[in-house]
Amino acid sequence: KKKMRGDASQVLTFSHAVIVCYVRSKVPDRKHVPSTFRKARNxxxxxxxxxxMVLGYLFAFVALGVEFNIVAYITPYIESRGIGSNALGNLMTSSYSFAFMVGRIFSGYLEVAGVPPIWILDCAMLIATLLAVMVSWFSTSIVAIWVAAIGWGTFLSPSWPCTLIVLRSTGELSDFMVQVFIFAIYSGQWALDLVMDNIIQTFGTRALPYGLACALATALVIILTATVVFPRSLLVCPPFDCKGGAVPTPPASSSRRRGGGGGGGGGGG
Structure with missing residues (x-):
């Protein structure tokens, strides 16, 4: 029965992704992306x-798949390992959700403060991966699982908005590309659920932390590769630090020359 419920959940998740993308494709293109973002910038x-763009989709497939599925495994893991009760697992899940909300707000503050979103993703995925490794080492420690649950909620929360901002900064994020992004997220959720179920059936719940560590390490490698590919100009100057998405431009040298010439003319007069 559990296997049938799991298969039904996976089918529903994948079907939802297909339906959302199909309906979205029928919506007229309102050109919500300004023309500024359709051009290569900086x-x-x-x-x-x-x-x-490709690396961003791969990252969304893996990282957001973990983000959506991880809460479903906290309670079964601590129950099967004899670490805690169902009530404790529900409390951990609630703590994950609360930390997720706090982390999303804090990451938004960092973006407004001028921290490049891709740097936020780098640091967040590194910490989330280390937390998974910690749980793998201390698999029966209730303290380690508490720290990991709160930490995962905090550091996985920037994945969706920061990835979308990174993709938008390429200038290639059209309506169709947004549909691909959404499809990548739901496909990752479905694929990770399928992989985790197979891991549990083959190795038992004790292998869950290792599976999560591998998935998060994969996401970390992808986002670090994107950071290497990303232009240094956008890493130094975030693309959305101006109103309306305008790209900051230095004053023209000709204007300075005209200003200097005017001053010189005034002095000559």
Missing amino acids: GMSSCRAHAV
Whole structure:
């Protein structure tokens, strides 16, 4: 029965992704993306922009799949390992959700403060991966699981908004690309659920932390690769630090020359 419920859940998740993308494709293109974002910005070549887009989709597939599925395994894990009761597992799940909300707000503050979103993703995924490794080492420690549950909620929360901002900064994020992004998220949720169920059936629940560590390490490698590909100009100057998405430009040298010439003319007068 559990296997049938799991299969039904996976089918529903994947069907939901297909339906959402189909309905979204029927909505007229309102061109919600300004023309500024449809062009390569700050010297980002088309080849580099497409590379960042592909890496962003792969990251969303893995990282957001973990983000959506991890809460479903906290309670079964501590119950099967004899660490705690169902009530304790529900409390951990609630703590994860609360930490997720706090982390989302804090990551938004960091973006407004000028921290490049891709740096936020790098640090967040590194810490989330280390937490999974910690749980793998201390698999029966209730303290380690508490720290991991709260930490995962905090550091997985920036994945969705920061990834979307990184993709938007490439200038290639059209309506169709947003549909691909949504499909990648739901497909990752379905795929990770399938993989985790197979791991549990084959190795038992004790292998869950190792599976999560591998998934998060994969997401970390992907986002670090995207950081290497990302233009240094966008890493130094975040693309959304101006109103309306305008790209900051230095004053033209000709204006300075005109200003200097005017001053010189005034002095000559």
